Amino acid sequence: MATREEIADILAGFALFGDLQTPQLLGVAGTFEEVFFPQGERVLRQGLTATGFYVILEGDADVQIDGTKRATLHRGDFFGEVSIILGEPPTADIVAVTPLHCLAMSGPSVESFLLAHPRVMYRMLQAQARRLRNANRWRS
């Protein structure tokens, strides 16, 4: 792991980036940084300032609210965008439950990235709509 071309290939398989062509994917791959978190380390912390938008390349992460596990995120899932978009601290801890390899984009870069890639923004909106629907089902 991983050249820009390899990252672009991986992204091509993720739904979020499914509408992008290879040159765009190469450009996107260069706007992210790769980061690694050992098992047990927190990536985002409930109540602390948000750090960025993350896409999981490899590994699993738990979503924990007040120490209680609410969901598990896997390869291809993404997180951190809600607090960046709202400018608010995350409402959950994101904890690496296996060694976790992610792509990370800094918070201030997210808006210009989404505006430059409206198809990614639309896919992200779809994902948020699914999460909202599932949350509403759970409540009812």
Next chain:
Amino acid sequence: MADPATADRPFPPGEYPLIIVGSGPGGLQLSYSLSRYGIPHAVISRDPAAGGMFRKWPFFQRLLSWTKPFAPAERSSREYQRYDWNSLIADDPAIRSLQAEFMDGSSYFPSRPEMQANLEAFAERAGVAVRYGCEWQATAKEDGPDGSTTFVLTTSDGVYRTPNLVLAVGVAEPWSPSPPGIELARHYADTREAEWYAGKRIFIIGKQNSGFELASGLASWASTITVCSPSPAKTSIEKKSLAGVRARYVQPFEDNFLGLGVKILDASIAAIVRDGDALRVDLKRTDTGEDLSVEADEVIAATGFTCPLLDLPGLGVTTFGQAKLPAVTPLWESANVPGIWFAGTITQASPGLRKHGIGAYSGAVQGHRYNGQILARHIAETRFGVAIDRPAVDQDDIVPYLLREATWAPELWHQKAYLARVISLQDEDGFRDEGILPVVHALDGMAEDVMCMTVEADGTGAIYPVVYVRHDGRLAETALPGHPLLDFETPAHHAALREALAGVLHAASAA
């Protein structure tokens, strides 16, 4: 009497309690700091003398990190380190802040030879012994019946064995991408003398600092320069952090938009092909998707470097990213293979909080020299049983102490949102000064309640102190006000910090 041959080449092959590989700034700082704790260890290096990558790079002009000969603090003081990005850190005032001594006053950015002289002087005056000309070639791991692990290093001089291995080998192995024809390109590391490029058309792959260093250094020689990579480049001034291309290399950007011989393109490289006496670089633009070809006499891949970890991945050391950095804990130990640590510029593998997306400055001397001090203390305590002093702090002194640190501590200024002054609270023990630690380690890895003072930047240009408190299982973060003159010891800061710490201070009073 010491055998001169042995004194000249210390640490012959054999068994050592700890071995450091590397004699760049990372290896030198760690060796010095370990010695202060009395930790016996060997240092081996394939180089002929101290200095690491600064024995070769940068090619043109000067370093990107500065040392101010004249600053608002005395040169031998801790506070001066904030104005000196290049010297290693010493307890002995006689070997502190050495860089300025080797600068001729023509710039506050040292030249490469001046940096090399600084590091060689530190090694000599601090008595850092290194077995030079000893190349690490292979590694094996032996697990003992008692659960212990021994690392076995094959070197050009013979076999070394140790339970504690620290790699300070830099991120300095040239890396090139792999489009067809890349063998026609020369890597940045093999760049020729500037005069050789007179009148030539130069195509530079890569928009990191090294690419723009070449574009700046060759501007007065090349006839045209094209700088190309798939993603757009931003300057540090635009990003308001060191994450962008440094201000020293802004000229090619200006030449680009003035149309004066420099072109900066956002494109991926499809192929490099020989076309008569010249080369042709076939591109696909990432901004428009169009195909484009550029003719050049010379193609240079300023595409970065990787971490030369040799066979460590085979031992289970996970690596990630183009730079093949090792996956590490917040205290720079391999996440997969305990007993292997990393020092120097490799410590950038531990990302820290990445507040506002801004990483630590562990990839440069001004950041990783403090990581080295912390790592030495951690290894001394956990592997060698050295008792670390954690002085008691009077409750009334906490607020002024933390604000003084926020205003002056070089560790906090160079490693923003990454290193913190940490004070712990235990019921029976009161407040203790835990020293400077990675804030992630303090928040997630310590059992005690803690207060962590950091200095932070948010990418808007603002710099301000932030205090983190973990108390009764809850974590809180309070950003204190900034100040136009960066003085964080004002009455307003005292009041704000007292309020932020009220819960934990009150709890201690009640106890």
